[in-house]
Amino acid sequence: MKYSKSGITTIKSAPNDAEITSHILMIRSGMIKKLASGLYTWMPLGLKVLRKIENIIRLEMNRINALEILMPAIQPSELWKESGRWDKYGPELLRIIDRHEREFCFGPTHEEIITDIARKDIKSYKQLPIIYYQIQTKFRDEIRPRFGVMRAREFLMKDAYSFHENEECLNKTYDIVFNAYKNCFNKIGLEYKVVNADNGQIGGSESHEFHVIADNGEDELIFSDSSDYAINAELFSEAPKEGDQCPDGSGKVKIRRGIEVGHIFKLGKNYSDSMNASISNKSNKTTKMIMGCYGIGVSRIAAAAIEQSNDDRGIIWPKSISPYEISIISIGYSKNTTIKDYADNLYMELKKMNLDVLLDDRDISPGNMFSDADLIGIPNKIIIGKKFIEKNEFEYKDRKLNKTFTINENNNSQKPSQTTLDIILSHING
Numbered sequence: 208m209k210y211s212k213s214g215i216t217t218i219k220s221a222p223n224d225a226e227i228t229s230h231i232l233m234i235r236s237g238m239i240k241k242l243a244s245g246l247y248t249w250m251p252l253g254l255k256v257l258r259k260i261e262n263i264i265r266l267e268m269n270r271i272n273a274l275e276i277l278m279p280a281i282q283p284s285e286l287w288k289e290s291g292r293w294d295k296y297g298p299e300l301l302r303i304i305d306r307h308e309r310e311f312c313f314g315p316t317h318e319e320i321i322t323d324i325a326r327k328d329i330k331s332y333k334q335l336p337i338i339y340y341q342i343q344t345k346f347r348d349e350i351r352p353r354f355g356v357m358r359a360r361e362f363l364m365k366d367a368y369s370f371h372e373n374e375e376c377l378n379k380t381y382d383i384v385f386n387a388y389k390n391c392f393n394k395i396g397l398e399y400k401v402v403n404a405d406n407g408q409i410g411g412s413e414s415h416e417f418h419v420i421a422d423n424g425e426d427e428l429i430f431s432d433s434s435d436y437a438i439n440a441e442l443f444s445e446a447p448k449e450g451d452q453c454p455d456g457s458g459k460v461k462i463r464r465g466i467e468v469g470h471i472f473k474l475g476k477n478y479s480d481s482m483n484a485s486i487s488n489k490s491n492k493t494t495k496m497i498m499g500c501y502g503i504g505v506s507r508i509a510a511a512a513i514e515q516s517n518d519d520r521g522i523i524w525p526k527s528i529s530p531y532e533i534s535i536i537s538i539g540y541s542k543n544t545t546i547k548d549y550a551d552n553l554y555m556e557l558k559k560m561n562l563d564v565l566l567d568d569r570d571i572s573p574g575n576m577f578s579d580a581d582l583i584g585i586p587n588k589i590i591i592g593k594k595f596i597e598k599n600e601f602e603y604k605d606r607k608l609n610k611t612f613t614i615n616e617n618n619n620s621q622k623p624s625q626t627t628l629d630i631i632l633s634h635i636n637g
């Protein structure tokens with residue numbers, strides 16, 4: 208992509224309502240634009256990141272044979288009345304009345320809809336276990352939308368639901384999804400922690416939250432310095448302090464702050480009982496299905512990744528979800544044909560290698576090009592300038608390490624040699 212055609216519009220300072228780094232940087236880099244409280248447009252640069260996150264998650268869900276579907280965002284109240292949530296769910300549920308005076312809501316989550324599908328489609332234990340998932344827009348009328356897409360009203364979630372004949376089968380699937388989640392966050396390249404999010408209040412069912420570690424996280428995570436013990440502090444009436452004896456007796460308490468990016472839950476028969484979702488089991492008896500549900504905050508991950516990795520110049524993307532993998536800054540692109548030709552050829556060659564490349568072709572000061580590239584956070588940068596005309600040299604710069612390497616193009620033609628491309632590739636792959 209040529210910068211001049213990329214739709215990227217960076218801004219010098221963010222509005223006052225942007226309180227935390229990720230929100231400020233997402234606005235300043237032009238990834239998102241605010242429409243109203245908790246409602247954001249994903250601009251081209253931001254949407255590229257969102258799609259990359261989505262695709263990593265989709266790949267991991269497909270790998271465990273979860274079935275992708277797409278349910279409507281708008282849901283009829285009848286199903287919510289069946290489950291009992293129409294009255295329980297409070298003002299976070301955006302309720303809508305259509306022209307025929309029928310009640311609907313904009314889905315904050317989809318348990319009712321999927322249970323309705325399962326009770327119609329699944330008749331026998333032979334069809335189980337089954338995992339359905341979708342990557343879809345949710346709406347929650349949050350009391351305090353803040354931090355941009357981190358706590359928005361409309362946001363993108365990957366929600367999955369599993370159905371089982373018995374607890375044993377649920378437990379197996381739960382572990383499989385648990386591992387798929389770990390794979391997702393490992394692939395994205397985030398530092399995260401999985402914590403226990405349940406005290407057993409809901410009928411002994413289990414629940415885990417996945418948190419990206421970040422100082423601005425809304426949650427406090429309590430964990431042990433010497434065992435797997437990890438729990439959300441909100442489950443304590445009086446949470447232990449850093450250095451206290453760990454509640455499991457294993458060692459000392461450590462405390463970090465986290466951003467919840469995933470939540471998995473053993474639902475049991477909560478919905479299948481109230482909505483009468485049954486199957487015939489191995490002994491040919493009718494029994495209610497057991498369920499699990501599994502959410503990932505797709506759009507929140509973009510903000511969480513920035514919160515975890517940035518500096519005073521801007522975002523530092525993990526390679527896996529960076530909007531572009533490499534940018535070429537050509538100083539004098541519009542004035543010097545030697546530079547322009549080489550930059551264009553390098554751009555074409557890198558694209559041929561399936562790299563996501565941004566070529567800065569703008570006629571602006573080098574300083575502004577550098578500061579935009581740093582703000583946007585592209586991990587690899589190539590700078591072609593005066594030295595290329597003088598001695599066929601240009602620079603490769605690593606955003607994260609803040610290190611510069613000089614590359615010499617020995618080849619006298621306007622095309623990068625294979626050696627040059629190999630050197631660039633080895634830098635990109637670290």
Ligand code: ATP
Nearest residue numbers: 356357358359362364467468469470502503504507
């Ligand atoms: P939180 O405690 O942050 O409000 P939650 O427990 O209400 O989250 P879940 O119902 O478990 O969230 O939803 C699954 C995932 O969706 C969460 O782990 C989170 O990453 C994401 N999510 C929830 N609410 C929002 C929101 N308002 N904006 C963006 N992402 C959200």
Ligand code: MG
Nearest residue numbers: 416467469470
């Ligand atoms: Mg939660």
